[in-house]
Amino acid sequence: MSRDQLVTLAQALRELGGAVPEPVPSGAREDSSFSGGRARKISxxxxxDLSAAVQQRVGRGEFSKYVTEAVAQRLESDLLxxxxxxxxxxxxxxxxxxxxEAEGAWPDVE
Structure with a gap:
């Protein structure tokens, strides 16, 4: 889901009365699903063992991108x-x- 789609989803949730924080201002890397801005370093x-497994999977220099994409997916799931x-x-x-009926129309989706 793109950043624009997440912003639209968050706006819809607010209109329905949901407690949704303002989306992160274009502050993630260009190569993430929140494209279009600067990155902010956080700790x-x-x-x-989890960090070692990620590092082994993605290699040097890709850890932040991997974690950013995982957080974006989780945020999307939570908002939905x-x-x-x-x-x-x-x-x-x-x-x-x-x-x-919907499940029958999409038989390959679990």
Whole structure:
């Protein structure tokens, strides 16, 4: 999902009454899903074995990009889950027959 799509999603959530922080101002690297701006250096603690596994997988110089993309995916997932919750509150859950119909139209999706 692009930065513009995430901003649009966040705006929709706010309009529905969700508590959504302002999107990060174009502050991530050009090569991330939040393209178009400067990067801000931060410090993050993580288990040693996890950081070693990431470093081994991505190689030298790609750690920040990997973590940035993972955080962007998690943010997207969180925002979408919040949107689903707000829409369920406002309109009720999607009926099972419609869910089954949609799943039948996309048989390869789990």
């Amino acid at each position: 993050v603690s993580m288990p040693e 889950a919040e949107l689903v919750g707000l829409l369920d509150e406002e309109h009720g859950e999607v009926p099972e027959d419609l869910v089954a």
